[in-house]
Amino acid sequence: MLTKEIILNYLEAVTDPEIPVLTIQDMGIIRDIKILGEDAVEIFITPTYSGCPAMSAIATNIRLELISRGVSNVKISEQLSPAWTTDWMSEAGKTKLNAYGIAPPQYRTKQNPENEQDVVVPCPLCNSTNTTLLSQFGSTACKALYKCKDCLEPFDYFKCH
C-alpha cells in the first residue's frame, strides 16, 4: 500500500536542478500528495519563481524517481495559489544553501519591507555582513549578485520572494 509518507520518502531523492544540494522538499515546493491507486499518485507542486525554467525539469525528475520505485502513474499538478514564498524553504535547506556558497533569503527589515537594498545579506564564505549589492540579477533571475567587502568574493543571494 502506498502512503503519503512512502512517497515523501521517495521524493527525498529529488533535488533542485539548479541547486543540487537542495531537495525539492528543502525548497518547500511539494504542497500535497494524493494516493490515487496502487501505483498511482497525484503530486501538487507550487512553482518557485515564475521566471525559473527549473520547474519542468523538477516535474520530470519527480516522475522518473517515482517510476523507478514502481509508481508508474504520476500526475503532477501545479498549485499556483497561494504563491510560493521563500518562507517555505526549510531551515535545513537554508543552511545547505549557505554551505553551497549561496546566501539564503533574509527577512527584510520591518521599517522598509519593500526595499531589497535594505536587506543585510551575510557573506556565505566568511559570514561578514559588510556586503554590497552588485546586481539585482545573479546567475539566474531568482538570485542577486553580491560582493563581500571583507573577503572580496562575489556571491549569489537567493532573493526573498
Ligand SMILES: [Zn+2]
Ligand atoms: Zn566574505
